[in-house]
Amino acid sequence: MSTDWAALDQELQTWVDQGLTLPLWWRDDDAIAPTAELDQLTALSTKLGLPVHLAVIPKGATKTLAHYLTETTQLIPVVHGWAHLSHAPKGEKKAEFGAHRPVDEIIKDASQGLSDLQKLFGPELVPMFVPPWNRIAAEVVQELPGLGFTALSTFTPRKAPLAAEGLAQINTHVDPIHWKGSRSVVPPQQLLDQVTKQLNARRLGRADNTEPYGILTHHLVHDAKIWRVTEALIARLMAGPARPWTFDTRNLI
Template sequence: MTEDPIWQLLQAELARWIHASRSAKFWLRDDDAVEPTAALDRLIGLANDFDVPVTLAVIPAHTGEALAERLAAERRICVAVHGWSHENHAPKDRKKQELGPDRPHELVLRQLREGCVLLARLYPDRFVPVLVPPWNRIDAALLPYLKACGFKALSVFGPAKPVETSVPQINTHVDLMDWHGTRGCRDHAELVGAIVEQLRLRFDGSGEPIGILTHHLVHDESAWVFLTKLFQVVALTSGGRWLSIADLMKSQKPAG
């Protein structure tokens, strides 16, 4: 076990789970994939080293055969639908949003259906029918129609909310990146504290899996160091385990 005091907090919390004969569920979602890159190779290499399943949120409008060929032999990778083109359609005075109320719903839903069909064709062995809205935002009026578009789950950021939707939520909860500050990796102690907070919420009753959110294309070295250390710590204990989104979908209750 590490002697680093930053990580001892997480190790102690995972030990509490072991003493209760429990194991916390983690899953990893990485956003904005479109093509093979050195950063993607690094992410896949880490996942393979520590046997961690990864859900890649792929942007349908900007991907193609090159990424499909790169992922063809990667058994730990699942591919989800990251909107359509990751294009902002919100006015300048509002937060960025592709799947918002600023375009006709029929157009948005048609693009989502096309994205689902396209990625299912490109990644027949890797595709999962999960919608990951760009910027983790989606107009609530679209939610009842996701199932009809071919989706079986929705993944945004934050705790699952009791909203009217046609599919269950499998969300992320801890984002490595400091989007509103340095735009690099967040402070490691802050990140460990956020993960421990999520673990404590689960220990007290919530069965929601803890989603870790990464963005391989913009990782600085600090982000890679943190992710490696997180994988190492979880690998050394039975208090936590990494699951694929495909496994998580099997255990989800239908929405509604």
């Protein structure tokens, strides 16, 4: 079955005709070490002209990854929880930073993650917290600014520009992986329809277009179809109203 890009193309052209721009950012999760898949991610990022905010798991992060990042400007390290280990009871959705442990224990893990990656990456580390599985308890969010974090990133459109005082909320909005199905790519037409509706909502003021529009990927589990659709989608956006956005404390929304 062929994929019909017409509706998305029309939406993107309307953005261009109206002089609108789409701040576009890319987050990729679960990095620990250099791999062939990371090479592919870096090459695609370079080809598309869109840097990747690489969510690194602190507990398993290697010095070889830190060295790898010194050789490219396409990958921007951010903090991906602590160990990517779920503490949720059986039957509940996975979460490492959910309300399943004492708050002080959870905060200790978040602080350790930031500290360890600062030692590993130095000033190149961006103080953005990305909770594994995009889940985090509200009481934990309130503690993040005091640890040194300046942004929180989860999934779905944000409800407000700030998650807490001094903590920007910068989410991701589209994920090409069909996690609850084939674990290959989401049916492409379904994916394109989702993007079209999201961009339409932004253009018409029903959603916050000051929040960077986020692409979420997981390079370690991509098959050829996921890579292909991800590239095609980002290329389409970049050829239209999208402008690359990268984290900078001076441009926080």
